[in-house]
Amino acid sequence: MHRQDFKSDAEALWKMVDGDMAAYRFLFDQHFSDLCNFLLIYLHSKELSEEIALEIFTFIWEKRETLQIKATFKSYLFAAAKNRAISLYRKEQRKLFTSIDSGQSFFLEDSSSPNLLENIELREIINSAIDKLPEKSRQIYLMAWEENLSHKEIAEQMGITPKTVENHVGIALRKLRESLNPYYQQIFVMFLFFSLMD
Secondary structure (H helix, E strand, C coil), X not given: CCCCCCCCHHHHHHHHCCCCHHHHHXXXXXXXXXXXXXXXXXXXXXXXXXXXXXXXXXXXXXXXXCCXXXXXXXXXXXXXXXXXXXXXXXXXXXXXXXXXXXXXHHHHHCCCCHHHHHHHHHHHHHHHHHHCCCHHHHHHHHHHXXXXXXXXXXXXXXXCCHHHHHHHHHHHHHHHHHHHHHHXXXXXXXXXXXXXXX
């Protein structure tokens, strides 16, 4: 099948609802790599990340006529990935998450609690790891994950190719995983706690 380009995710989504496979392929090609990389940060398994990403895209195709996407398609994908990652982690650490759920008010009531201080310290560690990235990789990482831009949009803004953007995202994620590996479980717990507050 010849690959067709669409002007935006919104246009592709609109056509996908009617069963347009080219539109679905466009969305897949635009976002599958980003989704896998996002999952990889939390799951630490390339194979599992790809499996979950495929499950999400399969669900999107099967439920295309009833999907309700209130923000951007990328935001929808990342929210779905976050929920799936939390679900998987809960199955492995059910007792841990039960204690987090029941203790949520404790975190919120006492701003001097050791748990809140730990979360602040972890955020500082994460920010420090991001600051240590190579300049262009850091800039592209922030554009992708904080400004929620696609590889194509970043490439257009920076005057480089989408492949170059993908390479820099890969560099950033690899270095962040290396830097944050000792804090992986604590970071995931913090990630879960704030997601429960959303």
